[in-house]
Amino acid sequence: MKFGHFFYPMTLDTGDDAQAIDDCVYETELVENLGLDAIWLAEHHFIGEVAYGDPMVFAGVVAARTKRIELGFGILEMALHHPVRVAVQTALLDHLTQGRLIVGTGRGSNYNAFEYTGFGTSVDLGKEMLDEAEDLMIKAWTTENVEHNGHYWQVAFPAVRPRPYQKPHPRLARACISEDSVVEMARIGRPILISNRSTSAAARTLSLYRDTMFESGFNEEQVEQAMDQVWVWRECYLAETDDQALEEWLGPFERASEYVAEKRVSLKPPEVYVPTPPPPLSKEAYGEVPNPDASELFVGSPKRVSELIAMLRDVGGRNLMLTHRGLPTREQSTTYLKLLSEKVMPKFH
Numbered sequence: 001m002k003f004g005h006f007f008y009p010m011t012l013d014t015g016d017d018a019q020a021i022d023d024c025v026y027e028t029e030l031v032e033n034l035g036l037d038a039i040w041l042a043e044h045h046f047i048g049e050v051a052y053g054d055p056m057v058f059a060g061v062v063a064a065r066t067k068r069i070e071l072g073f074g075i076l077e078m079a080l081h082h083p084v085r086v087a088v089q090t091a092l093l094d095h096l097t098q099g100r101l102i103v104g105t106g107r108g109s110n111y112n113a114f115e116y117t118g119f120g121t122s123v124d125l126g127k128e129m130l131d132e133a134e135d136l137m138i139k140a141w142t143t144e145n146v147e148h149n150g151h152y153w154q155v156a157f158p159a160v161r162p163r164p165y166q167k168p169h170p171r172l173a174r175a176c177i178s179e180d181s182v183v184e185m186a187r188i189g190r191p192i193l194i195s196n197r198s199t200s201a202a203a204r205t206l207s208l209y210r211d212t213m214f215e216s217g218f219n220e221e222q223v224e225q226a227m228d229q230v231w232v233w234r235e236c237y238l239a240e241t242d243d244q245a246l247e248e249w250l251g252p253f254e255r256a257s258e259y260v261a262e263k264r265v266s267l268k269p270p271e272v273y274v275p276t277p278p279p280p281l282s283k284e285a286y287g288e289v290p291n292p293d294a295s296e297l298f299v300g301s302p303k304r305v306s307e308l309i310a311m312l313r314d315v316g317g318r319n320l321m322l323t324h325r326g327l328p329t330r331e332q333s334t335t336y337l338k339l340l341s342e343k344v345m346p347k348f349h
Contacts, residue, residue, distance in 0.1 A: 001309070001348040002319040003340070004038030005031040006074060006233065007058070009326025010256045011048040020051035020326050024058070027333065028065050034341035038070040038102075040231075040321050043077050045115045047263045051326065056089050063096035072102035074193055074233065074321055075175045079108060079126025080119045083133040083153065087140035087160050094165040101166070102229075104193050105134060106175035110274050114267035123272070128152075134172070141169035173229065179208060186212035189222060191229035193321070197278075199292035199308070202232055203315035210316065228318055236298035236322035238305055238339040239332075245300045246283045252327040253297075254280055298322065302343035309348060 005027065009020040031039060039062050041055035052058045055073055062071050071093070076086065086103075094101045107127045108116065116122050132150045139146055144159045164170055175193040176182045185192050186209045196202040209230065213223045235253065239245035257280060268274050281295055290296055290308045298308050309320065322340070324333060 001313055001317070002037035002070075002231075003345050003348075004040050004070070004072065004231065004319065004321045005036050005337070006040040006042070006321040006323035007050075007052070007326070008042045008323040009051040010260065011051045011326070012256060012259050014048065017048065017051045023326060023330050023333065024052060025061060025065070026330065027337070028062050030334065030337060032066045032069045034337055035345065036069060036337075036341065038072055038319075038321075039066070040072045040074040040104075040323075042074055043080075044112060045080075046118055047114075047260065047267070049112075049260055049263075056086075056093075059093050060096070063093055066097075066100075068100075070100045070102060071097050072173070072231070072321075073104045074231075075104040075106040077108055077115070077126070078105050078130055078133040078137075079116060079121050079123075081133075083137040084140050084155060084157070084160070086133075087137045090137075090170055091141060091160055091162050091164045094170045095162055097165075099165045099170075101170045102173055103170050104173045104175060105130065106193075107181070109177065110268075110272050111264050111277075113269055113272040113274065114264070117269050122269070138169060138172075171229065173231070176205075179205075182209050183212050185209070186226075187216045189213060189216075189218055189226055191226055191231075193231050193233065195233040197295040199311045199315060202312060202317060203292075206230070206316035227316065230317075231319040231321045232312060232317045233321040233323070234298045234312075235325065236305065236320075236336075236340070237324045237328065238300065238302055238336045238344070240301060240339075242286070242300040242304050246286060248328065248332060249297075249299050249324070250280065250283055253325060256325060256327060302339050305340075306344050306347055309344065313348065 007024045011017050011020050042050045043055045044050040090103050107130050108123050113123050129152050132152050136148050136153055140160045141164050147156045173191040173193050174185050194205050196205055237245055237249040264274050292311050298305050
């Protein structure tokens, strides 16, 4: 299995942004030195859901401070960017990382409709534009004398420079929430990024993806290659004991989740419906043995978190995007990452 550290630092006050950004810079070098396999960057705007805001700029910091670790976007909100600009920026990042780049994209959701309004667009329009945006981005990476006359973009240019380091282009992945999206990506063999709330739900998604690839005519080798590039997102935090981890993590996570949920509703466009996500499980809901059907976070002692990861591995999970949401202190985060590296990862690498 591969282990990725997902920078998703949530700040409830603008005065906390600088510290959150500094902590991410610090952890960039820490996770590389501890032997993790990937750093993932999110994109969210305006309310501190992701304190650094612009993942493309922050990716330059990661590229400059690392030599080995993979760098992934989880995800770029393509509706907020011009695809040719993204092609240029990611081609450069691909060179700066010498081919360590993974470009994750997504359709967006009603949860963050206010972000799209802030950039003068909408979630629905973003969903409609994504396929053309990806097609134009790939064309820009791989083609010379580009002429594109699409529904949303009409462009012509000689070539993107620099050309990508990876050939024919950087690895792509699509964030998928619905089964329809999983099936759509499986039919073209595109790796996916998923965030199921339980191990059982992840098992169903992974099986659907794999089965659809076979049904679409891909052979065993192609399916295995795609499965090797599927990443599963989970909240994760470790301490020496289950009680300590749950005490240190759940309170801040509950407060941050409530803050984001309130902002999503209060800032949404009036015509958009924002569903209410289920709250995080309470401490009392965590039994002595992990429950594959429950929405348990990967929070606890190294023993408990190892058991949760083993359950996911056994249903087909191969790569983890793990985030503590930037909520612990730097000291707590350093302890967590060392425990992950020393007491959990060796069981699965």
